[in-house]
Amino acid sequence: MSATETGDSMLVQVERDGVVLVLGHRVGEGRPLLIVPGVMADAVSWQPVVDALPAGRPVYVLNRRGRRPSGELGDGYGVGTEVADLRRVLDEVAGRHGGDGGVDLFGWSYGGLIALEAATRHSGVRSLTLYEPVVRPFGAQVLDSLRAADAAGDLDRAVEIVNRDVSGFSAEYVAELRRSPAWQVLRPLAAPLGRELTALNEHHADLAAYGKLDMPVTLLVGGDDDGVGPYWEPFARIAGAMPRARVHVIPGQGHLAHVQAPAALAAALTQALALA
Incomplete structure (x- = not known):
C-alpha cells in the first residue's frame, strides 16, 4: 500500500x-x-x-x-x-x-x-x-438500453436511464439535474454502469x-x-x-x-x- x-x-x-x-x-x-x-x-x-x-x-x-x-x-x-x-x-x-x-x-x-x-x-x-x-433482480429492465447507450458512447443517455428508469425520478428532476454542474460529474461515473448492473443481476x-x-x-x-x-x-x-x-x-x-x-x-x- x-x-x-x-x-x-x-x-x-x-x-x-x-x-x-x-x-x-x-x-x-x-x-x-x-x-x-x-x-x-x-x-x-x-x-x-x-x-x-x-x-x-x-x-x-x-x-x-x-x-x-x-x-x-x-x-x-x-x-x-x-x-x-x-x-x-x-x-x-x-x-x-x-x-x-x-x-x-x-x-x-x-x-x-x-x-x-x-x-x-x-x-x-x-x-x-x-x-x-x-x-437481484434490480434494474434488469434497463440493461438492453444501457448496453445500447454504452455501445454508442452516450453517457448522457446512461445518466438519464439510471435516474428515470432505475431510480424513478421525474422527467422534471432529470431535466433540472442536466442543467446543473452535477451532470458533468455523473457522466464519467455512468461509464461502468451497464456492466455493474449486469453483474448485480447475474x-x-x-x-x-x-x-x-x-x-x-x-x-x-x-x-x-x-x-x-x-x-x-x-x-x-x-x-x-x-x-x-x-x-x-x-x-x-x-x-x-x-x-x-x-x-x-x-x-x-x-x-x-x-x-x-
Missing part, C-alpha cells in the same frame, strides 16, 4: 492482480471505518459524509474499479471481482492500524451488496452498516449466509423509501434474512442522503458505530 498525504487527508493505493484501487483517507486514531460506494458514486461524492463524521477515527472511502483514479473493470468482471478487491483492501486497511482491531465496514446500494459478501468471507469485519443494499446472493453474520449489523433506509419505491423490495429481502440486524430509518430521505443530507446520514452512521 502506498499513500500520498495532503494535510489531514491522503490518497491510499492498493494493488490487486495488477489493478490499482485508490482510496480517499481521513487520518485518525482507533478502529478504521471503510466506506464502499455504489454505482454513480466515488470517494469525492462521499466526502461530505466523511466531513460530517465526528473527528478522530480514520475513515477510508474506496474508489471501486471503473471510477478514476482506480483502474478499469477488466475482463471477467463480476460481483466476485468486487468482493476480492474489497477483501484485499480490508487486509491492507486493517494492517495499517495494527490488524487486531479489525475494520468497521459501511456499504451503500451496490456497495452494500459487495460489503455484505465480503463480510461473509473476511474475519476482520467488526461491524457492518448498510444503506439500502440491493440484490449474482445469486446467499441470503442465508447473511443471516449467520455474528457482528453488529445496522440496516439504514430512507424514510421516503420505507415500504415504497424500487429500493424497498431488495432492502426488505435483506432485512428479512437478517432478523438480528438493527433497522434505522433516516427521516425525509430516499436513496441519495449522501448527496441531499450528508449530516443526517453521518449521524445515522455514527449512531450505528456507537453500538458496534
Whole structure:
C-alpha cells in the first residue's frame, strides 16, 4: 500500500492482480471505518459524509474499479471481482492500524451488496452498516438500453436511464439535474454502469449466509423509501434474512442522503458505530 498525504487527508493505493484501487483517507486514531460506494458514486461524492463524521477515527472511502483514479473493470468482471478487491483492501486497511482491531465496514446500494459478501468471507469485519443494499433482480429492465447507450458512447443517455428508469425520478428532476454542474460529474461515473448492473443481476446472493453474520449489523433506509419505491423490495429481502440486524430509518430521505443530507446520514452512521 502506498499513500500520498495532503494535510489531514491522503490518497491510499492498493494493488490487486495488477489493478490499482485508490482510496480517499481521513487520518485518525482507533478502529478504521471503510466506506464502499455504489454505482454513480466515488470517494469525492462521499466526502461530505466523511466531513460530517465526528473527528478522530480514520475513515477510508474506496474508489471501486471503473471510477478514476482506480483502474478499469477488466475482463471477467463480476460481483466476485468486487468482493476480492474489497477483501484485499480490508487486509491492507486493517494492517495499517495494527490488524487486531479489525475494520468497521459501511456499504451503500451496490456497495452494500459487495460489503455484505465480503463480510461473509473476511474475519476482520467488526461491524457492518448498510444503506439500502440491493440484490437481484434490480434494474434488469434497463440493461438492453444501457448496453445500447454504452455501445454508442452516450453517457448522457446512461445518466438519464439510471435516474428515470432505475431510480424513478421525474422527467422534471432529470431535466433540472442536466442543467446543473452535477451532470458533468455523473457522466464519467455512468461509464461502468451497464456492466455493474449486469453483474448485480447475474449474482445469486446467499441470503442465508447473511443471516449467520455474528457482528453488529445496522440496516439504514430512507424514510421516503420505507415500504415504497424500487429500493424497498431488495432492502426488505435483506432485512428479512437478517432478523438480528438493527433497522434505522433516516427521516425525509430516499436513496441519495449522501448527496441531499450528508449530516443526517453521518449521524445515522455514527449512531450505528456507537453500538458496534
